[in-house]
Amino acid sequence: MTMTLSSTLTDTELLTPEAFLKKLSEEKHLIKQSRFIAPRLGQSGFGQFEVQYKHPIFRPVFDCDP
Template sequence: MSTKELEMVPVTSEEVSPEEYLRIHEKDRGLIQSVGIRGPSLGRPGFGQIVVEYKTPIYRYRLGGRLG
């Protein structure tokens, strides 16, 4: 059995999908300082991203180099 490293990383802002933004807004509205919209890029799928800036850092886990 291999062991994997789990690391908690502070996040002050992140790009999320519109669906994820709605979930954050409903569940943790008080954490959000500001919100911006980054439109779609040519050649990339999707409708763009929402940039969420938090009042205080939140922590996300990183497992084997991937932020989760």
């Protein structure tokens, strides 16, 4: 059985605080810069981190269409 995965090339990504801390501890050498994006007033959660990578990376694209 052959399975094909779609992916996209990106140099910027939005991460949750948990995902950002994990990425920072495991792949700090890939990160060019990052900035915190505070949640909007009344929005749940703790905000996000915008991470810019030194080089573009591939990220999987999950389509629900068969």
